[in-house]
Amino acid sequence: MTxxxxxxxxxxxxxxxxxxDNRRIFxxxxxxVINLMSGPGAGKTSLLERTIDALRQEIRMGVIEGDIQSSYxxxxxxxxxxxxxQLNTGGSCHLDGNMIKSSLDALDLGxxxxxxxxxxxNLVCPAEFNLGExxxxxxxxVAEGDDKPLKYPLMFQESRVLLINKIDLxxxxxxxxxxxxxxxxxxxxxLEIFEVSCRTGEGLDSWADWLRQRVSDxxxxxxxxxx
Numbered sequence: 001m002t003x004x005x006x007x008x009x010x011x012x013x014x015x016x017x018x019x020x021d022n023r024r025i026f027x028x029x030x031x032x033v034i035n036l037m038s039g040p041g042a043g044k045t046s047l048l049e050r051t052i053d054a055l056r057q058e059i060r061m062g063v064i065e066g067d068i069q070s071s072y073x074x075x076x077x078x079x080x081x082x083x084x085x086q087l088n089t090g091g092s093c094h095l096d097g098n099m100i101k102s103s104l105d106a107l108d109l110g111x112x113x114x115x116x117x118x119x120x121x122n123l124v125c126p127a128e129f130n131l132g133e134x135x136x137x138x139x140x141x142v143a144e145g146d147d148k149p150l151k152y153p154l155m156f157q158e159s160r161v162l163l164i165n166k167i168d169l170x171x172x173x174x175x176x177x178x179x180x181x182x183x184x185x186x187x188x189x190x191l192e193i194f195e196v197s198c199r200t201g202e203g204l205d206s207w208a209d210w211l212r213q214r215v216s217d218x219x220x221x222x223x224x225x226x227x
Contacts, residue, residue, distance in 0.1 A: 012129070018100075018132075023132040023133075031115050032115070035136045037139075042140060045065075046199075062116070064084075068089050073118065094119060095119050124152060127157075137162075156184050162184055194210070
């Protein structure tokens with residue numbers, strides 16, 4: 001007797017289709033979109049606040065806040081005067097394409113240049129799910145240690161940008177930033193790495209310049225497609 005076992009459709013494949021729908025919407029709106037990931041407490045929301053302050057006069061920025069519960073981070077971002085929507089996963093450790101799609105009606109995409117998605121604090125699951133973003137960026141604080149590329153390789157392999165945050169704490173923690181960079185680049189030689197402190201502002205000018213260039217490139221692409 002041959003046993004027939006039903007095969008459930010790959011959840012990641014279904015997510016990819018939704019993410020592709022999101023990507024088309026973002027491109028039509030001329031948006032550059034970043035999926036911002038990190039472990040809890042690495043400084044995602046603080047980085048967003050600093051980024052908004054640096055770019056508010058020249059770039060229209062919106063934020064999707066992902067959390068298991070609460071709207072605390074969205075309230076912080078909302079005080080900066082930018083478009084923000086809260087996504088509560090109700091227990092899920094990551095955002096997915098369908099969650100992002102459900103939030104888009106709450107945003108005026110036509111009046112945005114840059115959309116930042118703050119994913120749920122987790123160094124594992126968020127790296128596996130495409131949201132339709134242009135690229136993934138991750139934050140790793142020096143307080144977490146330089147061994148994290150060894151323990152969570154997929155996060156580094158999937159990211160385009162690594163922000164090493166809280167460098168003002170280096171005198172007080174055991175972390176070798178050189179080793180952190182080396183281990184990250186061994187996993188992904190194309191990583192753009194920024195060493196920053198959201199408390200002191202160190203290194204954030206370079207991050208803001210990098211974002212300006214990405215947004216400018218997207219606008220140039222859109223203008224080129226119209227001609």
